[in-house]
Amino acid sequence: MITGSAPWRGTAWAVGKLGLSGRTLVIAIPMLWLLVFFLAPFFVLGRISLAEAIIARPPYTPMFERGPDGSLEIIASLENYRFLLTDALYRNAYLSSIRIAAVSTIFALLIGYPMAYFIARAPEPRRSLLLLLVILPFWTSFLLRVYAWMGFLRTNGVINNMLMGMGVIDQPLVMMQTDFAVYIGIVYTYLPFMILPLYANLTKLDGALLEAASDLGASPVVTFFTVTLPLSLPGIVAGSMLVFIPAIGEYVIPALLGGPDTLMIGRVLWDEFFGSRDWPVASAVAIVMLVLVVAPIMWLQSVQNRRGAD
Amino acid sequence: MTNRFILAVSAAMVLQAGSAIADSINVFNWSDYIAPDTLEKFTAETGISVNYDVFDSNETLEARMLAGSSGFDVVVPTSDYMQRQIMAGVYQPLDRDLLPNLGNMDADLMELAAAFDPENEHSVIYLWGTTGIGYNAQAVADRLGDDYVVDSWSILFDPEKAALFQDCGIAWLDTEKELIPPAMRYLGLDPTSTSEEDFNTAADMLMQVRPTVRYFHSSQYISDLANGEICLAVGWSGDVLQAAERASETGQSFEVGYAIPDEGAHLWFDMLTIPVDAPNPEGAHAFINFIMDAQIAADITNYVMFPNANAASTPFVDEDVLNDPTVYPSDAARAGFWTLQPYDNRTERISTRLWTRLRTGQ
Structure with a gap:
């Protein structure tokens, strides 16, 4: 016992000597994680976005250069950002990404809410099974599932063959390489991220409140809109954020299912990086996208904090 | 008799296993661009195993080359992309002493390709089209x-x-x-x-x-x-x-x-090249030399239907591939x-x- 606890006491002593409480240590781990995997890459990106593209390896100008008199010169320019602001392509791509992400989020909410509600209301043993079914697709590679959709949506694909076989249509519908296919892909892929937070929220809903509403003469529909829906708002916000944020930067789904008209910022980023070989502009595009995604989250956070304070 | 045979076989197996562990190369080539048995034959002949990876655009290859430390020993860029990548210092000069099969190559085509890489210093034509x-x-x-x-x-x-x-x-x-x-x-x-x-x-x-x-x-x-x-x-x-x-x-x-x-x-020409930071340049040379073997080059052309630039391979190329003007264009077509x-x-x-x-x- 004594020997076992000795090292721990020693550590605690050292921590206390350094002025570190257990609390700071616990916070330090995720902070360190963010520093290494988020802030450091962010600064690398920021540094490249201030450079200029050249034919070299790596293909951008160095940040520090020795001047003719041996002094250290810093080369940085905001030219790439100016370029992003003046070229309509980027604005259109950002707007179109936000639109596609927003529409997908709304559809994911419309489909996911009833599913989460149903699961939350199901009797206990069946509930775990239903939840398992929601998570089950994650056991297969995401890429394979998108390819499976290609098999469904193709001109000679499952859906067209079925509809033609039943005589509903006589010309195959062109579904691949359209925005429709992109919406299907995004809603399908991110639906579990909508269902899980909604489910977590809806199971905690106090049944007594619903009984009270019904005792006071509210119909089930009125009860839903005046009690259930407002109380599940945090779940709706959490689920929508989990769908909206990755959908904005989505690259794989529009690249595989989308058509040439599908303009999304992930694709523009790819073009700048691979097509033009312009890493600085690509970095600037990525940084602007990050700001665009972070800004609404910060705003939402502050709104929720204010609410909590009220 | 039997004992001696088993001994010889197991000795050979040990040797082969030893060299396979020591020797492997990483090849990055276009998708659907090699005969199904080429890599197998290469490993059987040289004892060098091949990790084979594919791409479908020059842009993908270029990004990995410019980022550096790609870990690839042999890559296959298209001529105009390769020319710029050579300027960026991506490829190493080839060691001709390690490429005895260079004599098999078609001098005229290699001369055309030299427009992208003076004196073919860094590259050999893989296929063209x-x-x-x-x-x-x-x-x-x-x-x-x-x-x-x-x-x-x-x-x-x-x-x-x-x-x-x-x-x-x-x-x-x-x-x-x-x-x-x-x-x-x-x-x-x-x-x-x-x-x-x-x-x-x-x-x-x-x-x-x-x-x-x-x-x-x-x-x-x-x-x-x-x-x-x-x-x-x-x-x-x-x-x-x-x-x-x-x-x-x-x-x-x-x-x-x-x-x-x-x-x-x-x-266009697709070129066999070796990145400057290739982990196994000797293995890479062995691979390029093997591809220039007359029979191997013909096998690849017969399978992928892209013409090679290997003059010695012509007798081994299938008659109908050789006479197909969509594979080997006529001189009249070449003028345009x-x-x-x-x-x-x-x-x-x-x-x-x-x-x-x-x-x-x-």
């Missing part, structure tokens, strides 16, 4: 008549003709290098032009027919042509011919054809070919911008 039109013969006959011969870019660039194929699907390669120069040639301009005005003229024309294009992709069209998902494609010669073969193997009711337009086409030099930074930016605008219809 043209960029032309892949078509579904049935769909063409249905829309333009049984007698129509696909021999011009007009089937894709004339808005009225292209519109006829919109419903069954048109695919373009997803790189401006393969669409803007043919558009320039079709309009009577110099396909190697770098003038901004010529680029704009070509892009305006392409913009007119863009609505007929179902998608822009550089490898998807192979299987889509083969199963009838699309009926016209701007494609690389051997890829379209592979689609034709797959269509006939799977018993489709239509035939897939490849046409080199009379106006001319892009002639052009090769591309890398664009300077400014032209590169103009062409990429035009391409993004074209593809997205902005």
Whole structure:
């Protein structure tokens, strides 16, 4: 016992000597994680976005250069950002990404809410099974599932063959390489991220409140809109954020299912990086996208904090 | 007798296993671009095992080369991309002493390739080919008549003709290098032009027919042509011919054809190169030398339907491949070919911008 606890006491002593409480240590781990995997890459990106593209390896100008008199010169320019602001392509791509992400989020909410509600209301043993079914697709590679959709949506694909076989249509519908296919892909892929937070929220809903509403003469529909829906708002916000944020930067789904008209910022980023070989502009595009995604989250956070304070 | 035999076999196995562990190379090549038994034969002959990885665009390869430390020993860029990558210091000079099979190569073609790499210092031709039109013969006959011969870019660039194929699907390669120069040639301009005005003229024309294009992709069209998902494609010669073969193997009711337009086409070379930071340059040289073996080069050409530049391999190339003018173009057709030099930074930016605008219809 004594020997076992000795090292721990020693550590605690050292921590206390350094002025570190257990609390700071616990916070330090995720902070360190963010520093290494988020802030450091962010600064690398920021540094490249201030450079200029050249034919070299790596293909951008160095940040520090020795001047003719041996002094250290810093080369940085905001030219790439100016370029992003003046070229309509980027604005259109950002707007179109936000639109596609927003529409997908709304559809994911419309489909996911009833599913989460149903699961939350199901009797206990069946509930775990239903939840398992929601998570089950994650056991297969995401890429394979998108390819499976290609098999469904193709001109000679499952859906067209079925509809033609039943005589509903006589010309195959062109579904691949359209925005429709992109919406299907995004809603399908991110639906579990909508269902899980909604489910977590809806199971905690106090049944007594619903009984009270019904005792006071509210119909089930009125009860839903005046009690259930407002109380599940945090779940709706959490689920929508989990769908909206990755959908904005989505690259794989529009690249595989989308058509040439599908303009999304992930694709523009790819073009700048691979097509033009312009890493600085690509970095600037990525940084602007990050700001665009972070800004609404910060705003939402502050709104929720204010609410909590009220 | 038996004992001695077993001993010899196990000794050989130990030797082979020993060298296999010590020796492996990483090869990065185009998708669908090698015979199925080539790597196996290479390992059997040299004891060097191969980790084989594929890409479908020069852009992907270039990004990995420019980032450095790719870990690849042999990569296969297209000539004009390679020229710029050599400028960036990406490839190491080849050691000719390690490449005794260099004598097998066709001197004329190597000379043409030397325009991209003076004296072929860094590279050897892997395969070469043209960029032309892949078509579904049935769909063409249905829309333009049984007698129509696909021999011009007009089937894709004339808005009225292209519109006829919109419903069954048109695919373009997803790189401006393969669409803007043919558009320039079709309009009577110099396909190697770098003038901004010529680029704009070509892009305006392409913009007119863009609505007929179902998608822009550089490898998807192979299987889509083969199963009838699309009926016209701007494609690389051997890829379209592979689609034709797959269509006939799977018993489709239509035939897939490849046409080199009379106006001319892009002639390109894919080059075997070794990155400066290759982990195993000796193994890389051994691989390149092995590919230059007459029989091996012929096997690859017979399978992928792209011509090689290996003069010694000609007797081993199948008669029908050798006499197929879509694989080995006639001298008359060759007269209209052009090769591309890398664009300077400014032209590169103009062409990429035009391409993004074209593809997205902005």
